[in-house]
Amino acid sequence: MLVELKVNGEPRSADVPPETTLLKMLREYLNLTGAKLGCDVGDCGTCTVIVDGVSVNSCLMLAARANGHEVTTIEGLANSNELHPLQEKFEEHGALQCGFCGPGMLISAKNLLDKNPDPTVFEVRDALAGNLCRCTGYTKIIEAVIDAGRVMNAEQANS
Amino acid sequence: MATRTKDIQKKAEELITTEKSKAPAQQPLAVPADNPVAYPLELPQGEARLRTPAVGQRARRPDGRLHGLGQTQYIDDITFPHMLHAKILRSEYPHARIVSIDTSEAEKMPGVMATLTGAEIPENSFGPTYQDQPVLAYPIARHCGDGVAAVAATSEQLAADALEKIKVEYEPLPAVFDPLEALEEDSPKVHGGDTNIYTSKTIKKGDVEKALKESDHVFHRQFRTQMVEHVPLEPHASIASWDGNGRVTLWTSLGRITLGREDLSRTLRMPQNKIRLIGTVVGGNFGGKNEITTEPILALLSKKSRRPVKSVFTRGDEFISSTIRHPFVMDYTTGVSNEGKILARKIRLVLDGGAYCSWTGTTIGKGSILAPGPYDIDNVLVEAFAVYTNKTTTGAMRGFGAPQVCFAYESQMDDIAHKLGLDPLEIRLRNGFSENSLSPTSQTLQSVALKESLTQAAERFGWKERRA
Amino acid sequence: MRTLDYIAPESAADAIALLAEHGESARPLAGGTDLIVDLKHSPGNIHILVDVSGLEEFRGIEETDEGLRIGSMATYAEIMENPICLEKTPEVVAASHTVGAVQTRNLGTIGGNLVTCVPSADSAPALMVLDAEVTVAGTNGNRRMPIEEFFVGPRKTILQPHELLVDIWIPKKNLGKPSSFYKFGLRKGQALALVNVAAALELKSGKIVEPRIALGAVAPTPIRILKAETFLSGKKPTKKNIQEAARIAVTESKPIDDFRASASYRCQLIQTLTQRVLTRSLEIATAS
Numbered sequence: 001m002l003v004e005l006k007v008n009g010e011p012r013s014a015d016v017p018p019e020t021t022l023l024k025m026l027r028e029y030l031n032l033t034g035a036k037l038g039c040d041v042g043d044c045g046t047c048t049v050i051v052d053g054v055s056v057n058s059c060l061m062l063a064a065r066a067n068g069h070e071v072t073t074i075e076g077l078a079n080s081n082e083l084h085p086l087q088e089k090f091e092e093h094g095a096l097q098c099g100f101c102g103p104g105m106l107i108s109a110k111n112l113l114d115k116n117p118d119p120t121v122f123e124v125r126d127a128l129a130g131n132l133c134r135c136t137g138y139t140k141i142i143e144a145v146i147d148a149g150r151v152m153n154a155e156q157a158n159s
Numbered sequence: 160m161a162t163r164t165k166d167i168q169k170k171a172e173e174l175i176t177t178e179k180s181k182a183p184a185q186q187p188l189a190v191p192a193d194n195p196v197a198y199p200l201e202l203p204q205g206e207a208r209l210r211t212p213a214v215g216q217r218a219r220r221p222d223g224r225l226h227g228l229g230q231t232q233y234i235d236d237i238t239f240p241h242m243l244h245a246k247i248l249r250s251e252y253p254h255a256r257i258v259s260i261d262t263s264e265a266e267k268m269p270g271v272m273a274t275l276t277g278a279e280i281p282e283n284s285f286g287p288t289y290q291d292q293p294v295l296a297y298p299i300a301r302h303c304g305d306g307v308a309a310v311a312a313t314s315e316q317l318a319a320d321a322l323e324k325i326k327v328e329y330e331p332l333p334a335v336f337d338p339l340e341a342l343e344e345d346s347p348k349v350h351g352g353d354t355n356i357y358t359s360k361t362i363k364k365g366d367v368e369k370a371l372k373e374s375d376h377v378f379h380r381q382f383r384t385q386m387v388e389h390v391p392l393e394p395h396a397s398i399a400s401w402d403g404n405g406r407v408t409l410w411t412s413l414g415r416i417t418l419g420r421e422d423l424s425r426t427l428r429m430p431q432n433k434i435r436l437i438g439t440v441v442g443g444n445f446g447g448k449n450e451i452t453t454e455p456i457l458a459l460l461s462k463k464s465r466r467p468v469k470s471v472f473t474r475g476d477e478f479i480s481s482t483i484r485h486p487f488v489m490d491y492t493t494g495v496s497n498e499g500k501i502l503a504r505k506i507r508l509v510l511d512g513g514a515y516c517s518w519t520g521t522t523i524g525k526g527s528i529l530a531p532g533p534y535d536i537d538n539v540l541v542e543a544f545a546v547y548t549n550k551t552t553t554g555a556m557r558g559f560g561a562p563q564v565c566f567a568y569e570s571q572m573d574d575i576a577h578k579l580g581l582d583p584l585e586i587r588l589r590n591g592f593s594e595n596s597l598s599p600t601s602q603t604l605q606s607v608a609l610k611e612s613l614t615q616a617a618e619r620f621g622w623k624e625r626r627a
Numbered sequence: 628m629r630t631l632d633y634i635a636p637e638s639a640a641d642a643i644a645l646l647a648e649h650g651e652s653a654r655p656l657a658g659g660t661d662l663i664v665d666l667k668h669s670p671g672n673i674h675i676l677v678d679v680s681g682l683e684e685f686r687g688i689e690e691t692d693e694g695l696r697i698g699s700m701a702t703y704a705e706i707m708e709n710p711i712c713l714e715k716t717p718e719v720v721a722a723s724h725t726v727g728a729v730q731t732r733n734l735g736t737i738g739g740n741l742v743t744c745v746p747s748a749d750s751a752p753a754l755m756v757l758d759a760e761v762t763v764a765g766t767n768g769n770r771r772m773p774i775e776e777f778f779v780g781p782r783k784t785i786l787q788p789h790e791l792l793v794d795i796w797i798p799k800k801n802l803g804k805p806s807s808f809y810k811f812g813l814r815k816g817q818a819l820a821l822v823n824v825a826a827a828l829e830l831k832s833g834k835i836v837e838p839r840i841a842l843g844a845v846a847p848t849p850i851r852i853l854k855a856e857t858f859l860s861g862k863k864p865t866k867k868n869i870q871e872a873a874r875i876a877v878t879e880s881k882p883i884d885d886f887r888a889s890a891s892y893r894c895q896l897i898q899t900l901t902q903r904v905l906t907r908s909l910e911i912a913t914a915s
Binding site for chain 1: 628629630631632633635656659660663664666667676678680704727728729730731733734815816817
Binding site for chain 1: 223224233236390391441445
């Protein structure tokens with residue numbers, strides 16, 4: 001079936017079998033391999049993308065259901081000129097080690113900061129509960145998200 | 160509208176706070192949910208830190224940028240034209256003789272390009288210490304994670320469907336699951352012979368029996384630890400491509416590529432100069448990606464199909480087929496004086512090795528040496544045995560046996576402190592290593608700051624105040 | 628995943644007709660956070676997915692003269708952000724919060740939680756103590772029933788293959804009723820409940836009125852503890868009475884031993900947590 005999406009602002013489409021998950025469509029049909037397959041059951045969050053402003057596990061969402069909707073993936077976070085403050089801060093704080101959880105973690109963090117730019121530590125932990133990391137522990141990640149929130153607030157205040 | 164959203168957020172926050180207030184027991188100790196710690200943490204400016212200014216400096220990882228952009232290429236992010244996908248059929252029984260394998264029905268399926276069984280592998284054994292592990296089990300399967308046949312097909316789903324068409328006839332054999340039962344004379348023998356013990360280690364220092372007799376108190380307890388899977392977020396994955404010159408290239412999530420190439424050379428009976436291994440960025444290893452898994456299978460499937468072949472473990476494969484941490488059964492007998500000085504420690508460790516040896520040699524070594532703990536003990540006896548059982552293979556995992564024994568000796572230190580009415584910190588300070596202490600293997604230890612560290616840590620987190 | 632057909636009908640009537648036509652081989656698709664996982668591992672004979680998640684009839688959250696209507700396809704996130712739910716059914720919000728992580732709450736629906744009908748479904752106890760009712764639609768029209776009657780056994784509801792859960796109703800008199808929900812899992816995030824429990828009650832002239840206690844993961848379905856409710860009704864809110872009600876809850880439950888916890892551990896949890904939610908409900912009732 002033909003599935004048409006707007007991915008990171010660009011119209012994209014592919015003819016996929018109906019059982020194709022959004023993750024499979026992004027990775028195998030649209031060559032957007034940023035979102036990862038980690039557990040395939042919606043526990044680890046490596047496949048997190050944003051659909052119409054809310055984060056979802058793309059391994060549990062059929063591509064067909066995303067038909068006609070807007071999808072943001074990790075590839076859409078930075079623009080050609082600069083990194084997203086979250087990417088900048090994750091790098092600065094050493095929040096990415098093996099990096100496999102990174103794309104999902106960053107998308108979940110973006111989903112949080114878009115709605116709540118000044119989160120408490122508890123809110124960050126709650127927002128990232130669906131993203132597992134096995135390497136760094138979560139402290140640096142939480143630091144990076146809070147720091148990025150500060151940068152985004154400051155940018156907003158200056159603009 | 161904006162105010163309403165703010166109101167909702169406020170309300171939600173209140174709710175979350177009420178939720179929390181109901182559950183004081185659930186608050187994690189290290190980082191409380193309402194974390195009062197200011198980020199980033201201010202580092203203490205001690206003299207040592209001033210002498211080593213690099214310590215505490217923030218360093219950027221060279222690969223961090225690409226990770227954050229989602230541009231790092233892990234194995235599953237790499238594809239080649241005409242690439243096939245492989246799946247592995249695993250044993251139905253924890254212990255069985257494979258009577259026959261019929262792959263003909265699977266091969267007839269459109270899109271199935273090659274199949275492979277253990278009998279087709281040139282040298283069907285590998286392993287870092289003993290080469291006791293088959294690439295695909297044949298003729299004996301020794302645990303349910305053992306692969307018995309593999310399929311390469313044009314899609315992952317097709318390969319999975321083809322596995323269901325493979326007919327395997329098994330003759331089930333008696334199996335053993337408990338490491339202590341595996342020690343018994345009449346237990347089923349996982350690798351034949353007359354024992355399941357495949358490696359052992361003894362450490363002796365002083366005279367344990369005599370010292371135990373002279374002790375005022377003797378403590379005995381058995382401790383057990385469980386299996387632990389590494390759960391790297393990236394499952395084991397590789398791609399093999401056998402080219403027209405008879406050379407094979409593998410892209411793999413393996414952490415030790417030189418060792419992997421040796422194993423490939425052995426299993427494929429091919430000189431190493433015809434094997435090229437490309438280690439990509441590994442999405443988490445923790446010791447679990449230190450040996451080959453599917454690499455020789457993919458190489459041979461690629462040779463047969465003349466197409467690149469990829470395999471990515473499912474999370475299920477990861478749990479039952481990749482290596483795990485050794486469960487330990489640990490008997491600790493410790494003699495202590497009335498003053499709380501440890502006089503003797505006698506330890507028996509039984510390592511549940513699972514079906515194959517893998518990195519048990521390293522694990523039993525480190526586990527045994529560290530088993531008495533970081534304490535000055537003049538009389539020590541450690542006897543350690545690793546036994547085969549019909550379970551998932553144990554291998555390397557962060558610490559190689561150190562966490563297991565730490566759980567046992569520190570638990571027993573608490574038992575001792577409790578019985579003697581001593582502060583748990585005090586019992587450790589009375590026995591802990593100091594400068595020039597001798598390790599259980601009589602190595603002279605230097606730069607020992609154990610007691611200082613304990614004292615400082617206890618001061619900083621308010622140990623005395625909390626116990627008061 | 629095996630080959631499947633995906634159909635997104637335009638109305639509830641179309642969805643029901645499709646389900647009636649295809650019988651056991653079709654399944655309604657809501658959030659998919661359980662169903663898609665099942666389809667990946669044990670698809671059985673399911674070949675057609677009828678996506679009902681976007682159907683108007685099943686969506687929305689609104690207050691009417693009758694009470695609060697929560698469309699079965701309301702996501703947990705929608706419930707958590709809904710001002711009416713936040714104000715009048717805070718424990719349903721709290722239960723929605725514990726169901727899973729953000730991603731699950733954004734996709735998963737409260738109707739899906741009830742229809743999947745696992746004994747540990749988090750939204751069930753919170754709804755049961757508010758005397759919630761559910762509307763079911765099928766080829767024979769709509770019917771309404773108390774939520775307890777909806778659950779039949781583990782993963783089994785009264786729904787026929789052609790039937791769909793339309794919405795959940797909380798009667799007006801119970802909106803804002805002092806209540807409390809607590810879930811105990813092995814972790815705080817993304818864990819199934821070892822035990823979840825909810826209570827609701829009113830205080831009138833110093834006596835407990837219309838007490839409700841419901842527990843999950845302690846029997847084949849989420850259950851009300853009617854004996855404990857009868858016991859508490861008209862009693863004074865003393866510590867002893869609360870302990871006795873919790874003790875009755877333990878005897879009325881049939882928890883199992885499994886790899887998450889032993890039955891005896893679950894019994895201790897039932898005692899402690901039932902006391903905790905009753906005490907909390909009383910605190911709220913006293914304060915209001």
